[in-house]
Amino acid sequence: MLNKIFKWITRVSDAVNLEIKILGITVGFILVLGAGVTLEMRNIVQNLMLEELDKQGVSISRDLSARSADLVLTNQVFILHQLLNDTRKNNRNVRYAFVINHDGDVIAHTFADGVPTNLIYINTFTSEDNPNRRLINTGEGKIHDFAMPILGGKVGVVRIGLDQSNVIFSVQKITTTILQTTLLMSIIGILAAYILANVLYQPILRLVEATHKFSAGDYTQRVEVSSNDEFGNLGQAFNKMGETLAHKEKENKQLLAEIEKKEQVRKSLLKKVITAQEMERKRVSRELHDETGQLLSALMVQLQCIKQVGKQENFDQNVDNMRKVISRTIGEVKRISRQLRPSVLDDMGLIPAIERLVQEYQEFNHTDIDFIVHGHTFEKRLLAELEITIYRILQEALTNIFKYSKAENVSIIMNFKQDALQIIIEDDGIGFDVNEHYSSDTHDTHLGLHGMRERAELINGNFEIESKVGIGTTIYVSIPLVFEDQEEILL
Secondary structure (H helix, E strand, C coil), X not given: CHHHHHHHHHHHHHHCCHHHHHHHHHHHHHHHHHHHHHHHHHHXXXXXXXXXXXXXXHHHHHHHHHHHHHHHHCCCHHHHHHHHHHHHHHCCCEEEEEEEECCCCEEEECCCCCCXXXXXXXXXXXXXXXXXXXXXXXXXEEEEEEEEEEHHHCCEEEEEEEECHHHHHHHHHHHHXXXXXXXXXXXXXXXHHHHHHHHHHHHHHHHHHHHHHHHCCCCCCCCCCCCCCHHHHHHHHHHHHHHHHHHHHHHHHHHHHHHHHHHHHHHHHHHHHHXXXXXXXXXXXXXXHHHHHHHHXXXXXXXHHHHHCCCHXXXXXXXXXXXXXXXXXXXXXXXXXXHHCCHHHHHHCHHHHHHHXXXXXXXXXXXXXXXXXXXXXXXXXXXXHHHHHHHHHHHHHHHHHHHHHCCCEEEEEEEECCCEEEEEEEECCCCCCHHHHHHCCHHHCCCHHHHHHHHHHHCCCEEEEEEECCCEEEXXXXXXXXXXXXXXXXX
């Protein structure tokens, strides 16, 4: 039974908000406490008043017994009647009083129509010194009947009846007063509970509203902190959490913008790579057709001339011409092959390939290039992916320098450390605004810097660039070293 009641209370409690819970608990506590106090006080007061009524009955019966002894012996019935009436008049709880002589006859009483017969024998004394009490139920209420012997019962018996209706009325009046006090306290308690509920509920309500706005993405919402208690600490912690979330949201938006920009650059790079691939194929096809094809056609003509001419001197001249054509063809094929992938990189390694690259750019562009290498004492070669990436970064850097910078002097420093390679590429060209370059849409047409950065990041390296207009540009590249006998680079 108690378990069912507890479950019902739990279901009801879960269905209402905190404010109603506090009001319900407070009102319920006051009502239960008031009812318990009222019942307990009623029982205590009623028992005390009934005890006082019994004491009063004992006292009155003894007094009447003492005062009526001489009157009964001298047969002064009138005075005895007057004594009984005065006793009833002076004690409002006395309902009746009468005296029975030793013969069992009623000689004086306070009844208007005579003493009821059944009342005479309903109570008798059992002790010569103390009255005998008996509770009588009547249609008008309960009567406490006392029988007190006169002179030990030798003369007669005094009987008095005390009505407890006054006691019940007094108890009801006291109960009503307690109930009124309980009701007043309930009203005060409800008011206090309402104030307390608002004091507790409003901060929680503000936190709930702010939480809903947080869930909607509004991290600027803050709660008002007006106290230094636990709710105040909770509000301060909530506001601090909001500041942290707002900061994180800002960082996430910046990261998202950077990712979107990088994705756009990647798409542009991919597009340019595909375009460059097709252009490279077209160039190779054109050079094979225009250069190598023509040389091979000239070789065919020379062979035809040898077939048609029979003189020795013309034969030797045609053979010499064929050798020259074949030599030019071989040189052209090597040039095309070297542009597609430098064979010196595969045959001799990174440093000789870069030296060859620097020499070619110097001869073609007539620019002074200083190439310095520090710390290169490794007997093992770097991973092939690493070497081609470093080569392409330097190739792209030199291409950009000669296309855009108008530099007269260029320096390349490669510093090999124990676990990393640091590359510094510096020129004294016209320079540019780095921030403007990365924040503008120039990456759609000038993807060289982005390509070098992407290549460096693909091998877990770092790429930084510094430039000022009119001063020049410096590129810093740091790449972790991985040798050919180690695991492949994790991309």
